[in-house]
Amino acid sequence: MDVRHGDLMDRIYRHQRHIYDLTRKYYLLGRDELIAALTPPGQGSVLEIGCGTGRNLLAVRRRYPKAHLYGLDISEEMLVTARQNSLGRNIAYAKADAADFDPMELFGEASFDRIFISYALSMIPSWQAVLASAAKMLAPGGELHVVDFGQQEKLPRAFRTALRAWLAKFHVTPRAHLREVVEQLARQSGAKVEFAVLRGGYAWRLVLRRATIEERSAA
Ligand SMILES: C[S@@+](CC[C@H](N)C(=O)[O-])C[C@H]1O[C@@H](n2cnc3c(N)ncnc32)[C@H](O)[C@@H]1O
Numbered sequence: 001m002d003v004r005h006g007d008l009m010d011r012i013y014r015h016q017r018h019i020y021d022l023t024r025k026y027y028l029l030g031r032d033e034l035i036a037a038l039t040p041p042g043q044g045s046v047l048e049i050g051c052g053t054g055r056n057l058l059a060v061r062r063r064y065p066k067a068h069l070y071g072l073d074i075s076e077e078m079l080v081t082a083r084q085n086s087l088g089r090n091i092a093y094a095k096a097d098a099a100d101f102d103p104m105e106l107f108g109e110a111s112f113d114r115i116f117i118s119y120a121l122s123m124i125p126s127w128q129a130v131l132a133s134a135a136k137m138l139a140p141g142g143e144l145h146v147v148d149f150g151q152q153e154k155l156p157r158a159f160r161t162a163l164r165a166w167l168a169k170f171h172v173t174p175r176a177h178l179r180e181v182v183e184q185l186a187r188q189s190g191a192k193v194e195f196a197v198l199r200g201g202y203a204w205r206l207v208l209r210r211a212t213i214e215e216r217s218a219a
Contacts, residue, residue: 001074001097005125009075012170013052017081021055028119030147030203035059035116037207038145040067044113047071049098049134050120054082054091061089070107072096099126103137111137116145122172128181135185141212146182147198147205149174154200182206190219 013020035056040046043066048057051071061069069091073079082093094106098120103109115134121127134144149167151174152160167174175181179195186193186208194207211219 001100002125006074006076006097008171009073009123010077013075013077017053017077020053020078020081024055030198030205031056031118032059033198034118034145034147034205035063038064038114038116038143040064040114042066043068045070045109045111045139046114046116047103047107047109047112047137049115049117049130050074050124051082051093052078052120054086054093056116056118057082057091058086058089061086061091068109070094070109070112072098072101072106074098098124098130099133100129101133111139111142113139113142114145115142116147118147119149119172121146121178122148122167122174123170127175127178131181132185135189135191135208135210138208138210140210140216142210144182144208144210145206146178146208147203148178150197150201150204151176152201153197155202178204179206182208190216 045068046060047070049072051057051073054071057069057071071082071091071093074097076095079093079095092107096106124130138144183193190211192209196205198205
């Protein structure tokens with residue numbers, strides 16, 4: 001566990017968590033599209049890495065009532081809010097570092113049908129390691145969905161500069177090589193990748209899909 005990073009996240013979110021969902025509603029774009037695209041198997045397992053207040057997992061619960069839901073976060077402050085918000089919704093939460101956790105120890109699951117990471121990689125220093133370990137935790141036919149800040153490649157330079165300066169105040173760094181890293185992981189494991197640019201590159205959305213057992217044996 002990166003204790004210093006966890007402490008930093010707790011300091012950022014200690015007070016923010018009370019207004020987080022209201023204030024992020026309009027600028028963490030693409031989260032609901034990601035949830036709509038998840039389509040886990042009926043009673044499949046879904047893990048959110050860096051789940052924050054539980055806002056996304058609650059939406060997943062509404063949309064996929066039979067799925068088994070899990071969320072982890074390094075911030076105990078965020079998890080307090082997530083647990084409060086999720087009372088009676090049958091969502092398992094745990095404190096863990098996304099870069100270093102054992103899913104069996106944490107949740108009693110060795111793999112997941114869906115894993116998603118929403119606006120967390122841009123806050124995690126070892127984000128490449130997080131992607132690599134998440135890809136390994138996918139069940140056959142499983143999918144890793146990611147949404148995060150893009151490079152604002154088609155937006156005016158002034159907007160990009162202002163956004164970057166503002167995000168830096170919250171220790172957020174858009175990952176310029178996100179697409180390459182996910183594509184590299186897919187090449188290594190015979191998985192497929194979909195990439196989408198949202199709102200001129202304000203955000204990027206990626207899906208890495210692991211082959212099913214049948215697809216692997218036919219290849
Ligand atoms: C911007 S919030 C996003 C929350 C939620 N996914 C959403 O879309 O609203 C980023 C979250 O990632 C968590 N986080 C940051 N570094 C982490 C790490 N190394 N391991 C697990 N969670 C981490 C933070 O504590 C925070 O809750």
